[in-house]
Amino acid sequence: MKINFTKMQGLGNDFVVIDAINQPIQLTIEQIRFLADRHFGVGCDQLLFVEKPISANAEFKYRIFNADGSEVAQCGNGARCFARFVRDKGLSNKDEIIVDTDARQLALRFDAGGLITVDMGVPALEPKQIPLNVSEQSKLYKVKLAEGEIEFAAVSMGNPHVVILVEDVVSAPVLTIGARLECHELFPERANIGFMQIINRRQIELRVYERGAAETLACGSGACAAVVAGIEQGLLDQEVQVHLPGGELTISWVGNGLPVLMTGAATTVFEGQITL
Numbered sequence: 001m002k003i004n005f006t007k008m009q010g011l012g013n014d015f016v017v018i019d020a021i022n023q024p025i026q027l028t029i030e031q032i033r034f035l036a037d038r039h040f041g042v043g044c045d046q047l048l049f050v051e052k053p054i055s056a057n058a059e060f061k062y063r064i065f066n067a068d069g070s071e072v073a074q075c076g077n078g079a080r081c082f083a084r085f086v087r088d089k090g091l092s093n094k095d096e097i098i099v100d101t102d103a104r105q106l107a108l109r110f111d112a113g114g115l116i117t118v119d120m121g122v123p124a125l126e127p128k129q130i131p132l133n134v135s136e137q138s139k140l141y142k143v144k145l146a147e148g149e150i151e152f153a154a155v156s157m158g159n160p161h162v163v164i165l166v167e168d169v170v171s172a173p174v175l176t177i178g179a180r181l182e183c184h185e186l187f188p189e190r191a192n193i194g195f196m197q198i199i200n201r202r203q204i205e206l207r208v209y210e211r212g213a214a215e216t217l218a219c220g221s222g223a224c225a226a227v228v229a230g231i232e233q234g235l236l237d238q239e240v241q242v243h244l245p246g247g248e249l250t251i252s253w254v255g256n257g258l259p260v261l262m263t264g265a266a267t268t269v270f271e272g273q274i275t276l
């Protein structure tokens with residue numbers, strides 16, 4: 001079987017995007033892992049599928065798979081690439097595109113100047129919704145690891161995020177603590193682990209160890225979760241520039257019950273065909 005794909009990236013968080021409307025396919029976990037493999041396949045952090053919508057008001061269903069083959073319900077950088085893909089392929093000519101995901105609907109909007117803004121939906125802080133195995137909701141939680149006690153905030157953006165405040169993001173133990181916490185028993189569906197350094201009330205540095213993909217150059221939903229956690233703790237203003245290893249995002253959140261907005265770039269790298 002031959003598959004046509006497009007390789008895309010948003011701040012170096014990279015994707016294999018497949019039009020599964022005009023090329024209907026169901027891939028196995030092994031085939032997804034193969035496509036994501038940087039040595040034997042195409043290579044990406046996530047695979048994105050463009051499918052027919054479920055709801056009457058949506059244009060598409062946006063399906064997301066991590067490099068390890070797990071299906072997830074949210075990917076912010078991928079959402080901007082999804083918007084660019086459906087427009088470039090002539091699948092939609094709208095300036096605002098509504099997509100279904102497994103968790104929620106997202107609105108993807110083309111801005112003047114070539115950037116794309118995604119309405120990422122309302123963040124959830126209740127432990128059950130994250131999900132996080134604790135009995136009471138709190139702004140900060142603690143976990144004991146071999147490396148010592150870690151304090152963290154937890155936020156769902158449709159996917160589970162941990163946010164740890166660090167003094168220096170460059171020397172933060174992202175790979176060790178990230179890998180250990182991703183699969184910790186506190187997180188029954190695993191979690192994405194963000195390490196946030198606050199520069200000032202309107203700027204942060206962030207590195208994210210992603211569930212199912214290890215450390216990536218940027219995580220859009222992780223950037224939203226970090227800003228929500230920072231605002232909740234009274235450390236950040238409502239609009240924040242997030243500096244990630246692969247580039248910058250603008251995140252804004254007015255507060256409780258309202259959606260988080262994420263603005264950034266999305267780029268096509270190349271097109272290809274691969275035999276499975």
Ligand SMILES: N[C@@H](CCC[C@H](N)C(=O)O)C(=O)O
Pocket residue numbers: 013045046066072073074075076077078159160192210211212213216218219220221222
């Ligand atoms: N890179 C993404 C998040 C992708 C999914 C994540 N690894 C998960 O398992 O929840 C983003 O930009 O948000």
